[in-house]
Amino acid sequence: MPENISFGAHLVSVWLNSARFCTESGRPLPLPRLASNGGECSFDGLVAHVSKDIRARVVLDECLRLGIVRIDDQDCVHLEAMAFIPQRGFDEKAAYFRHNLHDHACAAAHNLTESGEPFxxxxxxxxxxxxxxxxxxxxxxxxxxxxxxxxxxxxxxxxxxxxxxxxxxxxxxxxxxxxxxxxxxxxxxxxxxxxxx
Structure with a gap:
């Protein structure tokens, strides 16, 4: 997977699974965009939780470009998808196409040709x-x-x-x-x- 997709998928997974960023039922919380407003429970805090090597603004701009998040009038960031599913961006969609097609084909080929436990x-x-x-x-x-x-x-x-x-x-x-x-x-x-x- 391209680096931006791997990072984006990890970010969404943390948003959906870490108690700091979601409800008990696994619903993502709207996050204040800036750490100055939400501390560790902000979008800045989420990005820092995933990686200290990338600026939150760069991640936010990419997520906005791909249609993964939106920003409301209170400057809170909302997750728009329950998985990292780019709504825009051909390269990102093509990467998922290659990954999913590869793994499905490998499972089917294994089931046709291998004698071990089938997938x-x-x-x-x-x-x-x-x-x-x-x-x-x-x-x-x-x-x-x-x-x-x-x-x-x-x-x-x-x-x-x-x-x-x-x-x-x-x-x-x-x-x-x-x-x-x-x-x-x-x-x-x-x-x-x-x-x-």
Missing amino acids: FERSVHYDGLSSSSVEQLRDAVRTEGMQVLIAFNQLAAELEGQDVPEPDARQRITIGLYFYTEPSPPDTPPSTKASSS
């Missing part, structure tokens, strides 16, 4: 739904799927805080969830499937 890879597909049903499912995936990923993020953050692996024993993970829709071919009879790999 979890499951999907549900239907081809006889109306547009309104698809919209209802899209909303459910957006809401409930995000809650599942937030829970995994919180668990991973807790485990990472407890773990102290040797440098050559560290492992990375990717847990993903996606939604896709397109028109069904008109001559295909409706069917329902639950697929597993």
Whole structure:
């Protein structure tokens, strides 16, 4: 991952998982922009918590450019996404595309070719739904799927805080969830499937 994306993802994870910057339910708090107004519980404090080597204003400008945060009339910074999801910035979106496609393809290839325990890879597909049903499912995936990923993020953050692996024993993970829709071919009879790999 490019450095700005790795830093941004770490920043959002701390914002969502550190009691100083979120509620008990993992909801991000609006943070005063300046340490002079919020001390350690400010956006300046959040950036300093993640790294002492970068100025908070640079981070704020980049987060604003990517649509990750907004500033309100009281000069508080609000997290606009429950994950580091750039709304703008082609390079940032392309980096996530490469990362997610790589890891999903590697999991699928492992499941096809390896004899060990398979990676979890499951999907549900239907081809006889109306547009309104698809919209209802899209909303459910957006809401409930995000809650599942937030829970995994919180668990991973807790485990990472407890773990102290040797440098050559560290492992990375990717847990993903996606939604896709397109028109069904008109001559295909409706069917329902639950697929597993």
